[in-house]
Amino acid sequence: MMTCCKDSQINRPEDEDLEVIRHSAAHVMAEAVHSLFPDARFGIGPAIKDGFYYDFELPRSLTPYDLPVIEEVMRRIIAADLPFDHRMASRDEACGVFAGQPYKLELIEELPDEQVSIYQQGKFVDLCRGPHVSSTGKIKAFKLLSVAGAYWRGDETRPMLQRIYGVAFATQEELDEHLWKIEEAARRDHRKLGRDLDLYSITDDIGPGLVLWHPKGAVIRRVIEDFWKDEHYRRGYELVYTPHIAKKDLWQTSGHWELYRDNLYSPMDIDGQDYIIKPMNCPGHILIYKSRLRSYQELPIRYAELGTVYRYERSGVLFGLARVRGFTQDDAHIFCAFDQLEEEVVAVLDLAQFMMDSFGFKNYKVYLSTRPEKSAGTPEAWEEATAILGRALKRREINYEIDPGEGVFYGPKIDIKVEDALGRGWQGPTIQVDFNLAQRFDVDYIGADGKEHLVAMVHRTVLGSMERFLASLLEHYGGNLPVWLAPVQAMIIPVADRHVEYARKLEAELREQGIRAAVDARSERMNLKIRQAQLEKVPCMLVVGDKEMESGDMAVRLRSGEQVKLTWQGFTDCLRRAIIERVPDLSPGA
């Protein structure tokens, strides 16, 4: 398995021991498969993130029921604590050892060395460079997860092998935590929640990667958009709108036609002119800037748009709301003088932090990406702009890592990856300095000296796209969105039909106060209606019966199951406070 270390999902260096354990577990799994299927042919078995896999050619297809059986044999091999013995063999000798193993022989044939490295534990011999643990007993905690088809060497013209995936950790506790996270991630999967909560759909009728926002999803989006717009206006942005299609010439000037051709949709003919559906909002904002002469006194100019763009993505990479073909970016472009750049980047960092904080993302990692091989702009300009981004981060005491060569071709950028409740990273705010477009479009201003100067341009998003951001919110909160974002904030549940009228009155009063309330007026049992509201993850329910009608008090049930009696005033105060403070849930005690 000389290719065992070439997997792209290889672990970080500090996990080296764990990586050795995981790779060793792959050998043990291969030995177990060998003892169950003596005719098995073996591919490769590297360590990957969190675990390992091994590819096999077997006389029959494996099912999930085979995994516990293989695990059991693995446990016996581990209990026997067999040493991993290493030796070097000549190529001829190795070919003899692996006779009947065409995949191993193919690997041996490609090795440049005269001597071939072979490891053996128990009766199982493998072609491998190592390293491994000293003996099988060092593998403490593992589990096999799934079987999938995998072409030999990823080549679809070669045989399809069966790949078994497993995970392994240093301790049972860490393994249990990991398995819990996998289960929790499945429970929080935004595609499942999107269906269960009736937020959106993507159907074959409309086309892959194109999102239909249902009423409840649209409410969440509207709340996010309103909040976003107000905050941008407050911070000196001007909101603009630009068309969804534009002449192809525009995308040639911008360079997108040439550089992003693979992600653009085919041109459409309008009056003999080629038009393209927009993949980006930048050229539109530039044209607004250029609609008249600009003076240095007007700068900085900040145009913001919730701009819907369309980009081609291969169907294989589309994924729920997280990877789509049409999406709305929370986009903005800042046009400023070079000496204003640092101040502007600091302001964007402040806005980004405010946004992440408002939506409850507390942890994030920051990366500063520097000049890639192919780039526009002089080395000096790159150095200067990179230094400006670094200084802005330092001024806000934000720790960051350098991501060498990962800048976009037109300039360096800051990437913020937010961490969700399960510690998974999501693409968050990005801030990019641009040397390219200002030049291509002659975006300039008249300076104090009366001369024309090129502007410095910044592209930035703070949420990314509405689609991906909703996905991250749903998975971060497991669908229990904070009160201010919940499509229905209070569900009123009449106990019997005679309470419906009173329930409607309360609903109207709550709506009057700007609270999203609804009545479940169905003639169903109260408990069923409560359960329904809980499944819909409504933050609070008001149960209305005879007692409540008489006393005017509120029987409040939170989605956590907590129950509390409040006065009408006490209830509305509590709910309004939870909305204004953007907290996850009501706290009636506070």
Ligand SMILES: [Zn+2]
């Ligand atoms: Zn190995």
Ligand SMILES: [Zn+2]
């Ligand atoms: Zn842009």
